[in-house]
Amino acid sequence: MQLKWQKTFAIIFSGQIFSILTSSMVQFSVIWHLTQTTGSASVLMIAGLAGFLPQAILGPFIGVWLDRWNRKLTMIIADSAIAFFSLILGLYFFFGEPSLAFVYVILMIRSAASAFHAPAFQAAIPLMAPEDQLTRVAGWQQMVYSFSSVIGPALGIAVYSATSLGAVLFLDVAGALIANVMLLFVKIHQPKPEAAQAPSFFKEFKLGWNAFIKVKPIVVITIATAIFSIGFMPLATLFPFMTLSHFGRGGYSASLIEAIFGIGMIAGGVLLSVVASKWKDITYMCLSLAMIGLTCVLSGVISKEAFVLFVIVSFFMGAAAPFFNGPYMAMIQRAFEPSMLGRVISLVTSVMMLSSPIGLALAGPIVDKYGVQVWFFWSGIVIILTSAVIFALFQRMRVELPEVSEG
Template sequence: MNLKWKKTFSIIFSGQIFSILTSSMVQFSVIWHLTETTGSAGVLMIAGLASFLPQALLGPFIGVWLDRWNRKLTMIAADGAIAFFSLLLGVFFYLGEPSLGVVYAILMIRSAASAFHAPAFQAAIPLIAPEEQLTRVAGWHQMVFSFSSVVGPALGIAVYSASSLGTVLLLDVAGALFANLMLLFVAIPQPKPEAAEAPSFLMEFKLGWQSLIAEKPIVAITFATTIFGIAFMPLATLFPLMTLSHFGLGGYSASLVEAVFAIGMILGGALLSALASKWKDTTYMSLSLAVIGLTCLISGALGGGAFAVFAVLSFFMGAAGPLFNGPYMAMIQRAFEPEKLGRVISLVTSLMLLSSPVGLALAGPVVERYGVQSWFLGAGVVIVLTGIYIFVRFRRTNLK
């Protein structure tokens, strides 16, 4: 049994790494193409919203269908839909420059399909892995995602520069088809159906919310996660600004910071998978927030000549990220019955996604008035306090 579940995940992840990698290539290449061809911040903002909002807004509702449908087939169908519309957009680009409306529409459809794929995958994990190994599997998933996030943009721009956006889109089709092929080789058991007391979509949706709210520890950590997201998510946008405005350096230095942050994420995922089950999940999460918060605080206090220190801090900030995200998802996977997990994961994923625009809306005026380093300082304080809250709240509980 021990070897069987590991073999299953090795097959699944071997396919998923190509699918996530090629999707990351497409995401970056499309934005880069729009930047080159339009030079419009408004166009980029709309493209970003088209890629993000459908997934965030659909999340609370699609969980009902995820818990009704076969999760393996849902993943295959979602990846297949992404592949089809990548192919369609590639055909448009080969025939000529498509209108912005077409690009926005296809980005929205890809985002909607992703809203089904990611939660279906997360909800399937407890059906395959032993409960005590869920944190380790979360570490593997963080490594796959981080690696794809690092390599994807670089490969995307290389292929785009050497050929065309259409070629990048065709590679995305190949990545999705390979991921689906790997899924055909594994068996993913289905959870037992819920009792007939939830016969309608509305009732099943309500039961999902009630199940989440009934788990007070998960509610407390989800609240803390939302606060963390509001403080931390704007930093993805502010890292280049910190390099350019505070340290007075150019694009090469900004890309270096992004690279060391991403490499830190990969190593953090590896560390989590190696140390899984050594401590409680809440201990990993508290440690993660302490490291992220302190690196933010120190970054905000650095002088204009300390760019090298900022780069090192960025590495540790990235490395700490998987120590929060992985255990949080593992806790959710343990806390809920498999037949309700699709709804719960969809709900919490939407909350995390929606924290990003809230954080950006708050960060904009603060950075404009007080400078970019002020958000690093403020975010550091908020994140450290959030970590202390989780540590104090759960230090004497038996919660895994």
């Protein structure tokens, strides 16, 4: 039995790594293209908003449909839609330079499709893996994402420099096709609906919301994630800008930082999969936030001549990330019934996505006026304080719901 579920995830992740890898190539290449051609933090923030806002707006409602629909088929259709609009944007770049407005529109459409794909995947995991292995599976998933974030920027900048952004987008289409083919070889059981009565969208939405707010530890962590996202999510867009504006370096140095961050995430994901049951999930999460906050503060005070130190700091920042993301999702997957997971996961994802545009909207003008290091420094302070508050709150709540926070 154990070998069977492990084989299922091996097939899924072997396909997803191609899709995630090519998406990572596209993400970095688009950001670098906008950084190089506009030199404006505000343009980057608008692009970030285009990538986050549709997921944030659609997320709370998508969960109802995810719990009705076949989750494997939803993943395949969503990935195919992302690939189709990558193809359209790639053709525009192949024949000329599209307007910024057109790029923003395509990013928004891709984001809307992603709003279906990611929650469907997360909601499907407990249907395939034993409950006591969910944190370990989360570690594996983090390794897949981390590997892609290591190789993706380097490959993206190489293909972009040698050919064009259009060629990178065409590769994203191929990655999605491979992922979908691999999904065809696995079986994902659908959870049974709550009742046989005629479906009511708003009633099902309310059931998901009520289930979510009853689990106070998850609510607390979700609020903390929103605060964390306001400070940290803009950094994903600002890393190349930091390399260009503060250190005065080019695309390969920017891709190096992305790769080092990803190598750190791989190391963190491996370590999480090994020590997954040693401590409580909340302990890993608080330590993760403290480390991320500290590395952000260090990045905010580093000198222009200390690029090597920035590389080292980026490694530890990346290594800390899986210890928050993995346990957080495992807590959610353990705390709710499979038939409710689509709604709950889409809700918590939306909270993060809604907070990200707030951070992006704040970061653009602040970085343009005061410099990129200011955002790194103060986001680090906020993240450290968030870690301390979460730890204190869970010390008070652990008697109330200890089973949710167990590792």
